[in-house]
Amino acid sequence: MTPVRSAAPIRQTFAVAVIAATLTACSSKPPATSTGEAPPEQVQGIVHVCSSCHGMGGHSISPTFPRLAGQQAGYLEAQLKAFHDHTRADPHALTYMWGMAAQLTDPLIKGIATYYSMQAPVPGTPQDPGEMAAGQRIFVEGLPDRDVPACQGCHGEKAEGMDAIPRLAGQHREYLQEQLRNFASNARANEVMHANSAPLNPAEISAITAYLAAQ
Known part of the structure:
Protein backbone atom coordinates (compact mmCIF):
# COMPACT_ATOMS: atom_id res chain seq x y z
CA MET A 1 0.00 0.00 0.00
CA THR A 2 1.31 3.45 -0.90
CA PRO A 3 1.69 5.60 2.24
CA VAL A 4 -0.52 8.69 2.44
CA ARG A 5 1.57 11.86 2.33
CA SER A 6 0.61 14.96 4.22
CA ALA A 7 -0.63 17.80 2.05
CA ALA A 8 1.12 20.38 4.22
CA PRO A 9 4.63 20.12 2.66
CA ILE A 10 3.12 20.10 -0.85
CA ARG A 11 1.00 23.17 -0.09
CA GLN A 12 3.97 24.93 1.47
CA THR A 13 6.21 24.19 -1.52
CA PHE A 14 3.57 25.59 -3.87
CA ALA A 15 3.08 28.68 -1.69
CA VAL A 16 6.82 29.33 -1.50
CA ALA A 17 6.98 29.10 -5.29
CA VAL A 18 4.15 31.63 -5.56
CA ILE A 19 5.96 33.99 -3.19
CA ALA A 20 9.14 33.68 -5.25
CA ALA A 21 7.21 34.39 -8.45
CA THR A 22 5.52 37.42 -6.86
CA LEU A 23 8.83 38.85 -5.72
CA THR A 24 10.37 38.26 -9.16
CA ALA A 25 7.45 39.89 -10.94
CA CYS A 26 7.73 43.01 -8.79
CA SER A 27 11.53 43.16 -8.53
CA SER A 28 11.92 45.66 -11.34
CA LYS A 29 9.40 48.06 -9.83
CA PRO A 30 10.62 50.84 -7.51
CA PRO A 31 9.39 51.11 -3.91
CA ALA A 32 6.07 52.89 -3.46
CA THR A 33 7.82 55.67 -1.54
CA SER A 34 11.35 56.82 -0.81
CA THR A 35 11.16 55.45 2.74
CA GLY A 36 12.08 51.89 1.84
CA GLU A 37 8.53 50.54 1.90
CA ALA A 38 7.66 47.51 -0.21
CA PRO A 39 5.47 48.15 -3.28
CA PRO A 40 1.78 47.79 -2.34
CA GLU A 41 1.17 45.27 -5.14
CA GLN A 42 3.98 43.11 -3.77
CA VAL A 43 2.51 43.19 -0.27
CA GLN A 44 -0.93 42.29 -1.62
CA GLY A 45 0.52 39.43 -3.64
CA ILE A 46 2.12 37.88 -0.55
CA VAL A 47 -0.99 38.50 1.57
CA HIS A 48 -2.99 36.60 -1.05
CA VAL A 49 -0.68 33.61 -0.52
CA CYS A 50 -1.01 33.95 3.28
CA SER A 51 -4.79 33.80 2.99
CA SER A 52 -4.67 30.13 1.94
CA CYS A 53 -3.91 29.27 5.59
CA HIS A 54 -4.70 32.40 7.60
CA GLY A 55 -7.95 33.25 5.83
CA MET A 56 -9.03 36.33 3.93
CA GLY A 57 -8.02 39.41 5.86
CA GLY A 58 -6.40 37.21 8.50
CA HIS A 59 -9.70 35.66 9.61
CA SER A 60 -8.36 32.12 9.95
CA ILE A 61 -10.86 29.27 10.26
CA SER A 62 -8.49 26.44 11.18
CA PRO A 63 -7.02 26.52 14.71
CA THR A 64 -3.74 25.27 13.27
CA PHE A 65 -3.21 28.76 11.88
CA PRO A 66 -3.54 31.84 14.10
CA ARG A 67 -5.90 34.67 13.34
CA LEU A 68 -3.85 37.65 12.21
CA ALA A 69 -6.58 40.26 11.80
CA GLY A 70 -6.10 43.10 14.28
CA GLN A 71 -2.85 41.64 15.59
CA GLN A 72 -0.20 44.09 16.78
CA ALA A 73 2.07 45.12 13.89
CA GLY A 74 5.19 45.04 16.08
CA TYR A 75 4.46 41.48 17.13
CA LEU A 76 3.80 40.29 13.58
CA GLU A 77 6.97 41.94 12.35
CA ALA A 78 9.03 40.34 15.12
CA GLN A 79 7.58 36.88 14.45
CA LEU A 80 8.09 37.04 10.70
CA LYS A 81 11.72 38.03 11.26
CA ALA A 82 12.09 35.15 13.73
CA PHE A 83 10.70 32.73 11.13
CA HIS A 84 13.05 34.19 8.54
CA ASP A 85 16.07 33.89 10.85
CA HIS A 86 14.99 30.48 12.22
CA THR A 87 15.08 31.85 15.77
CA ARG A 88 11.48 30.72 16.31
CA ALA A 89 11.57 26.95 16.04
CA ASP A 90 8.37 25.49 17.47
CA PRO A 91 7.01 22.59 15.37
CA HIS A 92 4.55 24.54 13.24
CA ALA A 93 7.04 27.35 12.72
CA LEU A 94 9.49 24.86 11.25
CA THR A 95 6.85 23.00 9.24
CA TYR A 96 5.06 25.98 7.74
CA MET A 97 6.73 29.32 8.31
CA TRP A 98 10.47 28.86 7.83
CA GLY A 99 10.00 28.26 4.14
CA MET A 100 7.27 30.86 3.78
CA ALA A 101 9.37 33.63 5.32
CA ALA A 102 12.68 32.68 3.72
CA GLN A 103 12.47 35.19 0.87
CA LEU A 104 10.75 38.04 2.70
CA THR A 105 12.66 41.30 2.93
CA ASP A 106 12.40 43.65 5.92
CA PRO A 107 10.25 46.18 3.99
CA LEU A 108 7.91 43.41 2.87
CA ILE A 109 7.67 42.01 6.41
CA LYS A 110 6.76 45.48 7.63
CA GLY A 111 4.13 45.85 4.91
CA ILE A 112 2.53 42.50 5.71
CA ALA A 113 2.49 43.27 9.43
CA THR A 114 0.92 46.67 8.83
CA TYR A 115 -1.75 45.20 6.57
CA TYR A 116 -2.91 42.60 9.08
CA SER A 117 -2.79 45.01 12.02
CA MET A 118 -5.30 47.23 10.21
CA GLN A 119 -7.88 44.47 9.62
CA ALA A 120 -10.91 44.16 11.88
CA PRO A 121 -10.36 41.46 14.54
CA VAL A 122 -12.52 38.34 14.64
CA PRO A 123 -15.17 38.56 17.42
CA GLY A 124 -14.69 36.25 20.36
CA THR A 125 -16.42 32.88 20.52
CA PRO A 126 -18.40 32.12 23.73
CA GLN A 127 -17.00 29.24 25.80
CA ASP A 128 -18.04 27.35 28.92
Missing part, protein backbone atom coordinates in the same frame (compact mmCIF):
# COMPACT_ATOMS: atom_id res chain seq x y z
CA PRO A 129 -19.03 30.00 31.53
CA GLY A 130 -17.27 28.23 34.39
CA GLU A 131 -14.00 27.95 32.50
CA MET A 132 -14.24 31.54 31.32
CA ALA A 133 -14.70 32.76 34.90
CA ALA A 134 -11.72 30.72 36.10
CA GLY A 135 -9.63 31.98 33.20
CA GLN A 136 -10.60 35.57 33.87
CA ARG A 137 -9.32 35.27 37.43
CA ILE A 138 -5.93 34.10 36.19
CA PHE A 139 -5.87 36.80 33.52
CA VAL A 140 -6.69 39.57 36.00
CA GLU A 141 -5.04 38.30 39.18
CA GLY A 142 -2.43 35.76 38.10
CA LEU A 143 -1.43 32.93 40.44
CA PRO A 144 0.50 34.68 43.23
CA ASP A 145 1.23 31.43 45.09
CA ARG A 146 3.23 30.24 42.05
CA ASP A 147 4.67 33.61 41.03
CA VAL A 148 2.56 33.74 37.86
CA PRO A 149 1.74 37.39 37.16
CA ALA A 150 -1.58 38.68 35.85
CA CYS A 151 -1.70 38.26 32.07
CA GLN A 152 -3.30 41.67 31.66
CA GLY A 153 -0.16 43.32 33.01
CA CYS A 154 1.51 42.75 29.62
CA HIS A 155 -1.32 41.86 27.24
CA GLY A 156 -3.67 44.68 28.25
CA GLU A 157 -6.99 44.83 30.08
CA LYS A 158 -8.85 43.53 27.03
CA ALA A 159 -6.05 41.21 25.85
CA GLU A 160 -5.46 43.56 22.93
CA GLY A 161 -1.66 43.51 23.28
CA MET A 162 0.71 46.36 22.53
CA ASP A 163 3.57 46.66 20.03
CA ALA A 164 5.64 43.44 20.29
CA ILE A 165 3.23 41.92 22.84
CA PRO A 166 0.52 40.01 20.96
CA ARG A 167 -3.20 40.45 20.90
CA LEU A 168 -4.76 37.31 22.43
CA ALA A 169 -8.44 38.29 22.37
CA GLY A 170 -10.52 36.24 19.94
CA GLN A 171 -7.67 33.92 19.01
CA HIS A 172 -8.34 30.23 18.37
CA ARG A 173 -8.50 28.49 21.73
CA GLU A 174 -6.62 25.42 20.45
CA TYR A 175 -3.86 27.61 19.04
CA LEU A 176 -3.43 29.42 22.36
CA GLN A 177 -3.30 26.10 24.20
CA GLU A 178 -0.61 24.81 21.88
CA GLN A 179 1.51 27.93 22.29
CA LEU A 180 1.29 27.81 26.09
CA ARG A 181 2.44 24.20 25.98
CA ASN A 182 5.25 25.17 23.60
CA PHE A 183 6.38 27.94 25.95
CA ALA A 184 6.20 25.61 28.94
CA SER A 185 8.36 22.97 27.24
CA ASN A 186 10.70 25.54 25.65
CA ALA A 187 9.75 24.25 22.20
CA ARG A 188 9.08 27.94 21.61
CA ALA A 189 11.85 29.81 23.33
CA ASN A 190 10.77 32.83 25.35
CA GLU A 191 12.19 33.30 28.84
CA VAL A 192 9.29 35.33 30.21
CA MET A 193 6.57 33.11 28.78
CA HIS A 194 8.35 29.96 29.85
CA ALA A 195 8.41 31.19 33.44
CA ASN A 196 4.73 32.17 33.26
CA SER A 197 3.39 29.07 31.52
CA ALA A 198 5.47 26.25 33.04
CA PRO A 199 3.59 26.40 36.41
CA LEU A 200 0.16 26.10 34.73
CA ASN A 201 -1.64 22.77 34.89
CA PRO A 202 -3.87 21.52 32.02
CA ALA A 203 -7.07 22.76 33.68
CA GLU A 204 -5.62 26.27 34.07
CA ILE A 205 -4.42 26.32 30.48
CA SER A 206 -7.90 25.27 29.40
CA ALA A 207 -9.51 28.00 31.52
CA ILE A 208 -7.27 30.88 30.46
CA THR A 209 -7.61 30.02 26.79
CA ALA A 210 -11.40 29.73 27.12
CA TYR A 211 -11.50 33.26 28.52
CA LEU A 212 -9.20 34.67 25.84
CA ALA A 213 -11.01 32.98 22.95
CA ALA A 214 -14.26 34.55 24.11
CA GLN A 215 -12.98 38.13 24.15
